[in-house]
Amino acid sequence: MPNNNMKTIEGGVTAPQGFVANALSCGIKKPTATRLDLALLYSTLPTTSAGTFTTNKVRAACVRVSQSHIRRNDIRAIIANSGNANACTGVEGINVARRECRIVAKELGIRQGEIAVCSTGVIGLPMPMQRIEPRLPELAAGLAPDKGHDVASAIITSDTREKEIAVEITLQGKPVRLGACCKGAGMICPNMATMFCFLTTDAAVARPDLEKLTCDAVETSFNRITIDGDMSTNDTVLVMANGASGVTVRPGTPDWKTFSDAVHHVMLEMALHIVQDGERVTKFVTVEVEGARTFADARKVAEAVAKSSLVKSSWNGNDPNWGRIVHAVGYSRANVREELIDVDIAGLPACRGGLQTDTPSDNLREAVLAQAFTVRIDLNMGDAGYTVYTTDLSPEYVDFNRSEYAYWNQAKRDGLTK
Amino acid sequence: MPNNNMKTIEGGVTAPQGFVANALSCGIKKPTATRLDLALLYSTLPTTSAGTFTTNKVRAACVRVSQSHIRRNDIRAIIANSGNANACTGVEGINVARRECRIVAKELGIRQGEIAVCSTGVIGLPMPMQRIEPRLPELAAGLAPDKGHDVASAIITSDTREKEIAVEITLQGKPVRLGACCKGAGMICPNMATMFCFLTTDAAVARPDLEKLTCDAVETSFNRITIDGDMSTNDTVLVMANGASGVTVRPGTPDWKTFSDAVHHVMLEMALHIVQDGERVTKFVTVEVEGARTFADARKVAEAVAKSSLVKSSWNGNDPNWGRIVHAVGYSRANVREELIDVDIAGLPACRGGLQTDTPSDNLREAVLAQAFTVRIDLNMGDAGYTVYTTDLSPEYVDFNRSEYAYWNQAKRDGLTK
The missing domain is CATH 3.10.20.340 (ArgJ beta chain, C-terminal domain)
Structure with a gap:
């Protein structure tokens, strides 16, 4: 799959030109936690975009909002958090996801509909917005081109390590870059899992072409992995292409083949990383x-x-x-x-x-x-x-998944559940 | 479900009149083992019979033989063993199952086609016939009306206890009895599991009525249980009615309702026993x-x-x-x-x-x-x-199912695998 034209580079989702990122520690799961749990990824240029989402009939509020946004607009920014899935949270969950988009859109000077929102963590508890909302302006203010890795850090849950990749190919004599990060690691099942994958590229790609390529690449990567046979409510793959490289790729050309192979390679690598880091997995x-x-x-x-x-x-x-x-x-x-x-x-x-x-x-x-x-x-x-x-x-998988008490206990302290 | 006419009695599958049983310890899994592992259940009178079998496309040799027998005949005897499933054993597996039937038929003076054969245990290893075949005459010779419990003992594998039941109802002023035993306990999934259930009754029931009743009762009992979602190659439910009570039951009568309720009750009890004794189960x-x-x-x-x-x-x-x-x-x-x-x-x-x-x-x-x-x-x-x-x-379920080395090691000592 990787052709001899392709080389692996550093930088993750901000390796392609024109992408910036930031992440903060908001204590979403637990106020005293210090790990990064809220991230923002942004293209400083307009984009074309494509997304695929869980086929679970129970879809998280963030999935519903992201789907409605990408249907009408191209996505330029992604707000992502771990610690709470914003799933089974009803109208209030949708309001919360929209409010996040509205605040960030204002900070970035873009439209609310150009933002996707992705949450992962426990199902059925309200988002602790008292700890998230006040931090959103700071999140947008701190965007920088060297913080791609922080996005990879902020989205992981039971994953044991960050999962990211970036590659560079040469098209029309110019470097074209692709970057991606993703998270697993339970509820992994064909037809999307509790997983996110964000893929960025500085190639210019027409939206229908990007959509078809995304579907094809998801079909042979994320839809081919299973850890526990459980399909999540929150699975999301988002692809943003911003053309910052000055290279436009079109189907039917040799460049398209190179670019398309690179997208497939990046997605398959990300999918395999998810499996290899499956919850308490040994094989x-x-x-x-x-x-x-x-x-x-x-x-x-x-x-x-x-x-x-x-x-x-x-x-x-x-x-x-x-x-x-x-x-x-x-x-x-x-x-x-x-x-x-x-x-x-x-x-x-x-x-x-x-x-x-x-x-x-x-x-x-x-x-x-x-x-x-x-x-x-x-x-x-x-x-x-x-x-x-x-x-x-493994016996350890079952043991690991025996209870999510910690989430509920915190939600009780937060006054978000009885 | 149990009506006030029904009382629980002792005796398992030989509680109904005219049924006899025997079981031996042949060391099928391991020559030094002393537990019962080969059983014979026999109706001294002609029967009507019904059976349902696994819907797995990979069917054990014994299932194939039993299906072909019950298609053409009523089953009067069941040979059952634990320690080896006689599955994925090809033509030789079929020959072995047929040979068991032939030998026992000769001892009992009935036709080979009147015998069903049921094996449970490891998949993919030949049956150690050198330890089974010489014992078949002794098995038939020792048949007795008080050995129903031994059948329940001989068929269990990873089960922690025998599972049997017997009930008596009164129809037309006479006692009519039903007895059953079954085994679980892994590979339990709707549409039959690695389970056997043998149900005997001394009512007289026409074969088409018995077949319909069996299907209906299996549908609301064994097809409603799942432990691990794995469907086995060997699942078998066999019902034999021999009329020894002198009572004939026919659909459309009040007696039929009582009898049919009793069959449903017995099958559901057996199914629930299997779930309750699921491998390393706590709930x-x-x-x-x-x-x-x-x-x-x-x-x-x-x-x-x-x-x-x-x-x-x-x-x-x-x-x-x-x-x-x-x-x-x-x-x-x-x-x-x-x-x-x-x-x-x-x-x-x-x-x-x-x-x-x-x-x-x-x-x-x-x-x-x-x-x-x-x-x-x-x-x-x-x-x-x-x-x-x-x-x-449970973590213990996974741990328990990590390996079946013991089977392979023994088969190697027996010269049945490399």
């Missing part, structure tokens, strides 16, 4: 399905295997349990025939024609000791394939 | 959905909530996390409107119209400390409802 597993009758069948099989609690538990235990994989293939509702199923684990034949192979089980066990491996399933019924990137399921 | 949760536009919508919502790793983890942590419940409702693909969703947890209003209620969070937390509680979700869009019985997800 990174690529589930490759081939030989399916249809694309839909290949997808059903890959997702059934990648979501099976029993399969994922066995990976956690370094158990190359091909029987559990075949059983998940069987209940996937795809068109499969047991006697045709082949399974390779970490490059070793584990199952042929639905039966065990001669591969010594010790060899299979040794192969799955690796932190990353591929499970290849050939249905031997056709030409369609699908790949999902996933993880094991 | 029994009833998810009741109402107010759905359609039955299919109600089912999607109930299953999404009951299968969500995040929701189940929160139950394990005694966290009354209604936000995660609403988020699972949202991704269920059912027709829902966030602003209409009400959620009650353990009888307390937790969410109204998609928003938090005034119920103090301390009260909600106290309510979910109970070992069993109900989550009631009203979609407020129609009249359809659906109920699923489920459990929490």
